[in-house]
Amino acid sequence: MEGAYLIGARRVTGGKAFRGLDAATGAELAGDFPVTTAEDLETACRLADAAFDTYRETAPAARAAFLEAIAEALEARREAIVERCMAESGLPAVRLNGELGRTTGQLRMFAQVVREGDWADVVIDKALPQREPLPRPDLRARRIAVGPVAVFGASNFPLAFSVAGGDTASALAAGCPVVVKAHQAHPGTSLLAGEAIQEAVAKCGLPEGVFSLVYGPGNEIGTALVRHPAIRAVGFTGSRGGGTALMAAAAARPEPIPVYAEMSSVNPVILMPGALAANAEGLAKGYVASLSLFAGQFCTNPGMVFALAGSDVDGFEAAAAEAMGNVAPQVMLTSGILSAYEGGSAKLAGAGSVTEVAQGQPSGERTAGARLFATDAASLMADPALSHEVFGPSSLVVRCADMAELTAAIADMEGQLTATIHAVESDHASLAPLMPLLERKAGRILFNGWPTGVEVCRSMVHGGPFPATSDPRTTSVGAMAIERFLRPVCYQAVPDTLLPAPLKEANPLGLPRRAFD
Ligand SMILES: NC(=O)C1=CN([C@@H]2O[C@H](COP(=O)(O)OP(=O)(O)OC[C@H]3O[C@@H](n4cnc5c(N)ncnc54)[C@H](OP(=O)(O)O)[C@@H]3O)[C@@H](O)[C@H]2O)C=CC1
Numbered sequence: 001m002e003g004a005y006l007i008g009a010r011r012v013t014g015g016k017a018f019r020g021l022d023a024a025t026g027a028e029l030a031g032d033f034p035v036t037t038a039e040d041l042e043t044a045c046r047l048a049d050a051a052f053d054t055y056r057e058t059a060p061a062a063r064a065a066f067l068e069a070i071a072e073a074l075e076a077r078r079e080a081i082v083e084r085c086m087a088e089s090g091l092p093a094v095r096l097n098g099e100l101g102r103t104t105g106q107l108r109m110f111a112q113v114v115r116e117g118d119w120a121d122v123v124i125d126k127a128l129p130q131r132e133p134l135p136r137p138d139l140r141a142r143r144i145a146v147g148p149v150a151v152f153g154a155s156n157f158p159l160a161f162s163v164a165g166g167d168t169a170s171a172l173a174a175g176c177p178v179v180v181k182a183h184q185a186h187p188g189t190s191l192l193a194g195e196a197i198q199e200a201v202a203k204c205g206l207p208e209g210v211f212s213l214v215y216g217p218g219n220e221i222g223t224a225l226v227r228h229p230a231i232r233a234v235g236f237t238g239s240r241g242g243g244t245a246l247m248a249a250a251a252a253r254p255e256p257i258p259v260y261a262e263m264s265s266v267n268p269v270i271l272m273p274g275a276l277a278a279n280a281e282g283l284a285k286g287y288v289a290s291l292s293l294f295a296g297q298f299c300t301n302p303g304m305v306f307a308l309a310g311s312d313v314d315g316f317e318a319a320a321a322e323a324m325g326n327v328a329p330q331v332m333l334t335s336g337i338l339s340a341y342e343g344g345s346a347k348l349a350g351a352g353s354v355t356e357v358a359q360g361q362p363s364g365e366r367t368a369g370a371r372l373f374a375t376d377a378a379s380l381m382a383d384p385a386l387s388h389e390v391f392g393p394s395s396l397v398v399r400c401a402d403m404a405e406l407t408a409a410i411a412d413m414e415g416q417l418t419a420t421i422h423a424v425e426s427d428h429a430s431l432a433p434l435m436p437l438l439e440r441k442a443g444r445i446l447f448n449g450w451p452t453g454v455e456v457c458r459s460m461v462h463g464g465p466f467p468a469t470s471d472p473r474t475t476s477v478g479a480m481a482i483e484r485f486l487r488p489v490c491y492q493a494v495p496d497t498l499l500p501a502p503l504k505e506a507n508p509l510g511l512p513r514r515a516f517d
């Protein structure tokens with residue numbers, strides 16, 4: 001394949017370049033991918049700004065058709081995308097075909113959301129000229145797009161959280177042009193997805209600045225993108241260090257902008273005594289399957305399990321150890337992610353209060369082996385480092401003396417994407433006091449399931465308090481993700497001829513509205 005980056009309608013080749021790497025072998029893959037120059041980054045941001053006013057006022061039907069055209073263009077490239085992505089990520093075809101389906105599915109969901117029109121949140125307070133002691137003017141509000149958005153492709157979801165992924169889909173749905181900074185680990189996959197969007201922009205007759213795709217390692221291009229005055233918001237999925245660096249860069253701008261970063265989470269799972277008594281072995285198998293799925297490279301990985309000492313936790317641990325023995329080593333996304341996993345799991349293994357319960361099958365040169373650890377709640381609370389995310393196929397079982405200690409250990413945790421409870425009816429009474437605490441800690445509370453595998457739907461919340469995300473008021477998955485890229489504007493006594501279409505008295509776009517006398 002020929003490497004390139006995309007600035008509006010232009011395809012840029014040549015210049016200083018890098019190559020994608022085969023995740024399984026480390027070998028260089030075809031394609032010289034140029035590092036985006038400062039001039040071209042400037043052009044991408046300028047084009048995005050120039051496209052903004054036209055794009056944000058496209059009729060809902062036109063914007064929805066554009067999102068659907070992207071989905072179609074991705075599907076037309078399915079074979080090439082999956083083949084290249086397998087090499088760049090080490091993920092198997094079955095996973096990537098599923099992920100591509102999720103990607104096109106979320107584009108189509110946002111098309112539907114845009115058509116329905118609730119996102120515009122039109123509210124009208126009618127004029128009350130006779131009101132005493134003062135008349136009320138006509139007041140109407142709607143939400144408009146915030147402006148061009150910078151999106152950082154994630155390494156661990158090279159399709160669904162990357163170039164054409166959830167951040168891009170929700171920003172485009174809101175009416176924001178997007179400049180994507182491709183993840184260095186999958187330049188070819190990024191280009192194929194970027195070409196699909198570029199093609200859809202042209203097919204739908206939209207201004208070219210609606211989409212650009214830039215490349216560049218070493219933080220430089222990403223930081224310059226976040227600092228660019230045309231950029232009005234940022235979407236990011238990745239490390240805590242990366243996310244907080246971008247938050248700092250955005251806050252230090254002369255005009256600070258919001259950063260929606262999804263970063264780090266250990267996703268506590270609580271195994272209640274009744275559930276353990278009923279099915280310790282089944283729970284252990286489900287647990288090991290979830291923590292080792294695709295080498296544990298999920299921010300929803302169940303990184304920590306809490307159970308009461310003296311319950312059936314011994315049987316659970318023994319069954320989990322047995323299941324671990326069947327876990328084959330798996331290729332990780334990049335050598336950097338593999339060495340971060342090895343470092344993080346070695347730190348756990350070396351902590352005095354932690355014992356290693358089991359290992360998966362031995363790992364090879366570029367693969368990660370699964371690891372299972374155990375500790376007690378008092379040690380966990382005494383050493384905050386034990387609850388840091390270890391990104392990969394490892395997890396920690398925490399024994400608690402009683403429900404009071406379990407509650408204290410959960411209260412001690414940082415913000416999380418998810419909190420999971422396994423319980424039967426006899427456990428429910430002792431769980432009631434824990435529910436408000438879990439609401440304070442997590443964006444999603446689940447019963448009798450495992451946190452990996454996020455449903456893309458209207459009610460999904462893939463968010464949570466820091467460090468799970470930089471802003472707990474929102475989600476990066478599901479229909480509500482569009483809210484991040486909208487802001488309200490109120491129009492007071494503005495003549496109908498000058499009102500934007502969504503607010504005109506005749507409601508030419510047929511958007512839903514709430515009106516108050
Ligand atoms: N919780 C989660 O959802 C995930 C967590 N991770 C964690 O992140 C680690 C590294 O993985 P990776 O995916 O590369 O994540 P990173 O956060 O390191 O990188 C993600 C993107 O952000 C950019 N970036 C990172 N740091 C900065 C910075 N200081 N300034 C400007 N841009 C920056 C990178 O660009 P550039 O290439 O220029 O550095 C890259 O495009 C993993 O080992 C894992 O611990 C990873 C994926 C998901």
Ligand SMILES: O=C(O)CCC(=O)C(=O)O
Pocket residue numbers: 154156157161237297298299300451452453454462
């Ligand atoms: O579990 C999922 O489907 C999504 C996980 C996620 O957002 C991530 O790993 O970055």
